[in-house]
Every structure is written in structure tokens, then in C-alpha cells.
Amino acid sequence: xxxxxxxxxxxxxxxxxxxxxxxxxxxxxxxxxxxxxxxxxxxxxxxxxxxxxxxxxxxxxxxxxxxxxxxxxxxxxxxxxxxxxxxxxxxxxxxxxxxxxxxxxxxxxxxxxxxxxxxxxxxxxxxxxxxxxxxxxxxxxxxxxxxxxxxxxxxxxxxxxxxxxxxxxxxxxxxxxxxxxxxxxxxxxxxxxxxxxxxxxxxxxxxxxxxx
Amino acid sequence: xxxxxxxxxxxxxxxxxxxxxxxxxxxxxxxxxxxxxxxxxxxxxxxxxxxxxxxxxxxxxxxxxxxxxxxxxxxxxxxxxxxxxxxxxxxxxxxxxxxxxxxxxxxxxxxxxxxxxxxxxxxxxxxxxxxxxxxxxxxxxxxxxxxxxxxxxxxxxxxxxxxxxx
Numbered sequence: 001x002x003x004x005x006x007x008x009x010x011x012x013x014x015x016x017x018x019x020x021x022x023x024x025x026x027x028x029x030x031x032x033x034x035x036x037x038x039x040x041x042x043x044x045x046x047x048x049x050x051x052x053x054x055x056x057x058x059x060x061x062x063x064x065x066x067x068x069x070x071x072x073x074x075x076x077x078x079x080x081x082x083x084x085x086x087x088x089x090x091x092x093x094x095x096x097x098x099x100x101x102x103x104x105x106x107x108x109x110x111x112x113x114x115x116x117x118x119x120x121x122x123x124x125x126x127x128x129x130x131x132x133x134x135x136x137x138x139x140x141x142x143x144x145x146x147x148x149x150x151x152x153x154x155x156x157x158x159x160x161x162x163x164x165x166x167x168x169x170x171x172x173x174x175x176x177x178x179x180x181x182x183x184x185x186x187x188x189x190x191x192x193x194x195x196x197x198x199x200x201x202x203x204x205x206x207x208x209x210x211x212x
Numbered sequence: 213x214x215x216x217x218x219x220x221x222x223x224x225x226x227x228x229x230x231x232x233x234x235x236x237x238x239x240x241x242x243x244x245x246x247x248x249x250x251x252x253x254x255x256x257x258x259x260x261x262x263x264x265x266x267x268x269x270x271x272x273x274x275x276x277x278x279x280x281x282x283x284x285x286x287x288x289x290x291x292x293x294x295x296x297x298x299x300x301x302x303x304x305x306x307x308x309x310x311x312x313x314x315x316x317x318x319x320x321x322x323x324x325x326x327x328x329x330x331x332x333x334x335x336x337x338x339x340x341x342x343x344x345x346x347x348x349x350x351x352x353x354x355x356x357x358x359x360x361x362x363x364x365x366x367x368x369x370x371x372x373x374x375x376x377x378x
Contacts, residue, residue, distance in 0.1 A: 041300065197270060200267060
């Protein structure tokens with residue numbers, strides 16, 4: 001029997017007996033061993049998929065969520081911030097300051113890549129005018145926008161595809177939601193993903209992302 | 213429509229989405245993470261963030277995609293030892309098939325194992341992947357030599373790999 005596969009199986013039976021480096025060396029010994037590990041991952045998932053777990057108590061789960069939402073006053077807190085954000089952004093847009101600020105920023109800050117799910121929602125009005133460097137073309141990992149204003153999100157996405165963004169409705173600029181953007185996708189696919197949200201109609205025409 | 217009415221409406225939409233999709237989301241998260249408690253945590257977190265959003269998704273596609281992305285993120289942050297203990301991917305999965313296709317593949321693997329593997333290969337496979345037994349434990353249970361058990365498990369894995377190679 002192939003020694004590297006045997007070593008892989010032995011390691012998987014007792015991974016704590018190996019250092020991280022040793023584990024990586026074993027799995028990456030050759031393409032066959034890597035493929036074997038990948039297949040074992042799928043086999044394990046297949047097993048979980050087939051096994052019927054305990055019935056899910058949706059009522060209890062909803063109650064748990066409801067309690068968390070009530071305690072953190074998400075709805076109340078967000079409404080206040082929304083009002084502040086909407087009025088502040090409104091002033092900026094009227095004076096054209098926001099557009100000028102965004103264009104003039106040339107920071108080399110590291111593009112935001114998919115972050116921990118434990119990251120708190122901390123995007124405030126000030127961040128509308130913070131550095132918005134275009135996402136480097138070589139950054140291909142999915143990017144998670146956690147409750148970021150739509151305008152900021154689309155500016156970054158549009159820069160990546162070298163297209164423009166037009167809002168038919170100014171109210172939509174400050175809409176916040178969670179969106180995962182995969183830079184490897186074609187712009188039309190990204191537009192289709194955005195259309196999965198209520199109240200949002202996005203089209204791509206004449207090299208423009210149009211939001212209405 | 214005042215903001216309080218908006219809030220109530222959002223909450224109703226959220227509850228509807230929750231009740232319609234929670235079971236499926238939990239199942240997907242459990243399959244991907246290999247841990248039921250962590251799966252529940254991921255799904256609750258997704259809905260908490262939606263509660264803070266202005267927009268709700270129209271359908272379940274977004275929710276399941278959010279689950280997958282959240283799970284991949286969690287896996288990436290785990291210690292390597294934890295990843296291999298749970299048989300999770302150790303490299304970033306960037307080229308992803310649609311979720312339904314992935315689940316279909318899991319069904320196909322299960323069907324292949326049950327229909328195409330003979331004994332004791334099939335039992336060894338189930339004991340390894342369903343019950344998480346070590347080779348030594350499997351060998352003891354089936355009254356086999358550990359070396360033979362390794363050999364049979366390797367043969368099964370190679371057979372499955374060959375069958376699903378495109």
C-alpha cells in the first residue's frame with residue numbers, strides 16, 4: 001500500500017501527535033495524497049448530510065434570536081444611526097464634498113477581505129469619507145461587506161470592474177446590508193446577486209451599474 | 213409609513229425568513245462545519261446581522277450562500293489540528309460549485325458507497341466516516357488486522373476517487 005496514504009490515515013487517527021508542519025507535509029506530500037484528503041473531506045460531509053440529526057426546534061431558535069435582537073436594541077439603534085447617516089450624507093452630496101473626497105483618496109491600505117463573523121457592525125457615518133482605495137486586481141478572495149452603505153460598497157466594486165455607478169434614487173445610497181462579493185465573478189453575475197435583495201433593482205448597462 | 217412601522221415590518225419579514233429557512237441553513241452549516249452547536253451559532257449570527265440591515269433577501273439562495281461563506285470563514289480561522297480532526301478543508305475553497313450541486317455530490321458519494329462497495333470495505337468506510345472510529349478501533353470491532361483495515365479503507369477511497377474523477 002502507498003506509504004503516503006497510510007501515513008495520512010495514521011495522522012488523521014491522531015493529529016495531536018503531529019506538529020502543524022508535519023501535518024501539512026503529510027497532506028501535501030504529493031497530489032495523490034492531497035486528493036485523498038479532499039475526498040475524505042467530502043466523504044465526511046456526505047456522511048453528515050445523510051445522517052438525520054435531532055429535529056430542529058425552530059420555535060425555540062426563533063425565541064433565542066428574538067431575545068438577542070431585543071436586548072441589543074438593534075432595530076432602535078440602527079434607526080437612529082440611519083437617520084444621522086441619511087442627513088449627513090445628504091448634506092455631503094449636495095455640496096459635492098463626498099464625491100471629491102472619494103476621488104482624491106489614494107491610500108494604499110490593504111483591501112478588506114472576508115473577516116471574522118464576530119466582527120461587530122461598527123461602520124459609522126465618518127467611514128463614508130474614509131479611504132476607498134480601489135481593490136487591487138490581484139485580490140481574488142471573496143469580500144464581505146457587513147452592513148456597509150450601498151454607495152461605499154458599490155464604489156469599491158465598480159472600481160474593480162472599471163465601471164461607473166449611478167443611483168436613480170438617492171435614498172438607496174445609504175442602505176445597509178450584508179453582501180459577499182466574489183471579485184472572480186463577472187459584473188453581470190454580481191448585479192444578479194444584488195438583485196436578490198428586496199427593494200433593490202440593479203442593472204448593468206453602457207458600462208454603468210444603475211441602482212433604482 | 214413611520215419608522216416604528218418599518219421596524220415591525222422588517223421583523224415580520226425576518227421571522228418569516230427564519231421559519232422558512234432555519235432548518236435548511238442549520239443542516240448545511242452542520243454538514244460544512246461538522247459541529248451542531250457551531251452551526252447554530254453561525255446561523256443565528258447571520259440573522260442577527262440581517263436584523264441590523266435595511267434590506268432583506270428575496271429568497272433562500274442568499275441565506276444558504278451566507279451560511280456557506282460564514283462556515284468557510286470559521287474553518288479558515290481554526291487551528292490546523294482542529295481542521296484535520298473534523299476532516300475539514302485545510303486550504304481556502306475559492307472555486308465553489310452551487311450549493312445544491314455540492315449536496316447532490318454528497319448524495320452520490322453515499323449512494324456509491326452503499327451500492328458499489330462490498331464488505332468489509334463498506335462497513336470500514338461507515339465506521340470511519342459515520343462513527344469517527346480510528347483504524348485500530350475499526351479493526352478490533354470487525355476482527356481484522358489493522359494493516360488489512362488500512363488497506364481496505366485506502367482501496368475504498370481510491371475507488372471512489374476514480375469513479376468521481378471528471
